[in-house]
Amino acid sequence: MDYTIAAVDRALALLELVAENPGIGLSELARRSGDTKTLAFRMATTLEARGYLHQDPQTRGYTLGHKPLLLSERMQHQMPLLQVAAPVMDDLVARTRENVSLILRDGLQSVCVAIRQSPQPIRLYAEVGRQGPLHVGGGPKLLLAFAPEEVQAAVASTPLERFTPETIIDPKRLRERLRRIRAQGYNVSHGDQDAGAFSVAAPVRNHAGAVIASLSVAGPQSRLTEDLERLYIRLLLDAAGAVSATLGWRDVAA
Template identity: 40%
Template sequence: MENNTKKTAVLETGDRILRMLECFTIEKPEWGVTELSKHLGLYKSVVHRMLVTLEHRGFITQNPQSQKYMLGIKLFELGVVVGNQMNLRTVAKPVMEELCENTKETVMLMIVDGLEGICVEKVESTQSVRYTSPLGKRVPLHAGATTKILLAYLPEDKIDKIISKGLPKFTDYTVSDPDELRQQLQTIRKQGYCISSNDFSLGGMGIAVPIMDHSGEVVAGLSISGLEFRMNDIADSLLRQCQAAADSISRRLGAR
C-alpha cells in the first residue's frame, strides 16, 4: 500500500511539472510564481520548488529583468532532437518510396531509442505476401538486420548494457550467445551492412545499411525487408540499391 502511495505521488508530481511547462506559450512566454500558482491551482511553495528544480536542470530560466520565468535552453536542445528526427523522416520518405517501387519489398527506417529500436518510417510492399512492422513499434536490437545495423555502431558500453539484459531467442536462428553476437557486430562494422534471415521471424529476410548525418554519426538504419525465398537470389542487387538509397539520404543530411 505504501509503495502504491509513493508511485501515485511521483505520478502527480510529474503531471504537475508537465502541466506547468505547457503554460509557457508564444502568447505568454513568461510567468511569475504567483500567477502560475493561481493558474495551476497549486500552493506558491509547490510551484516555487518545481521551478527551482526545472531551473537547476536547464528546463526553465529566470529573466533577470522581469524576475519571471521562461523556458530554458534544455528544451531548445530537445526540440532540436525532435526536429532532426522529423527532418530525417522528411528527407528519407521519397527515397524510401523509390526504393520500395524498384525492389517491390517493404522499406523501413529505424532509430535507436534507449536500448531498443523503433520504426519511425516505412513504405510497405504492395505484394499480397509481405513483411510489415507497425510504426512506433519497439523491437530488440540483437535480432534482425534493421536493428543489428544500429547495434553494431553503438558505443561499447551501451552494447554491453544491452547484452547484460539478455538476448532472448525469437527463432532457432536468433543469436543468443554474447561472443557470437559481438563477432557478428564486428563483421557488420567492417563490411558496412547487415544481411540476415530467419533470426527475428521464420521465412523473413532483411538487408540493412546505416544512415549518417553531417557529423558522420549513424542516426538510423535503412532496410529492405521481405521474404527470404524472394530476396535470397537477388540479395547482391538489393544490397546495392539499399546502399545507394542510404547514401542519398545521408548526403541530404549533410554527410560527406
C-alpha cells in the same frame, strides 16, 4: 545541474506506460508508475483533457488519444531525416516491392519511425512506432553494431531473448557478428527475428559521420534469391548514402 521538471517527467512516463499497455486500468497504472492512485488519476485526467489519453467509459481502461497521432504526423513533416528519407523510401519500395523501413535507436531499443508497405499480398507485419530489441533484425542489429561501446556492453550483458532458432543469444557470437557488420558496412538478417523473413539494412549518417538510423528492405525469405540479395545490398547502400549526403555527410574514403 538537473533541469528536469518532476511533474512533467511523471506525466510523460505515465503516457508511455499507457502506450505500452493499452487498456490499462488506473490501479495498475498507479502500481507500475510508482505514483499514488490519486496522483495517477490527476495526471491521467489532465492528459485526457488535452487529448493525449482516452478512457473507455465501460472498461475504464486507458488508451492513447488522438493528440499523439497528430504530433506524429507533424513530426514527419518537420523532422529533417524523415523529409530527406521519404522520396528515397518511395523509390526503394517501387524498385524492390518489399517493405522499406527507417529505424532509429532509442536507448537499448529500436523504434520504427517510417514505413513504406510492400504492394504484394504476402508481406511482413510492420508499423510506425513499433519498438524492439537491438540484437535481432536487419536494421536494429546494424544500429547496435555502430552504437557506442557502452550500449553494446549493456545489450550483451542482459539475457538475449531467442525469437527463432536463428537468433544469436551468445554474447561472444553477437560481438563477432557486430564486428563483421561494421567491417562490411551493412547487415543481412535471415530469420533471426521473424521465422521465414529476411532484412537487408544500411546505415544513415549525419554530417559528422555518426550512424543515426538504418534504412532497410524486408520481406518473406521465400522471395529472396542470391541475386536479389546482392541487388538489395547495393540499392540500400546507395539509398542510405544518398540520405546521408543530403544530411551533410561526405564519404572522404570514397
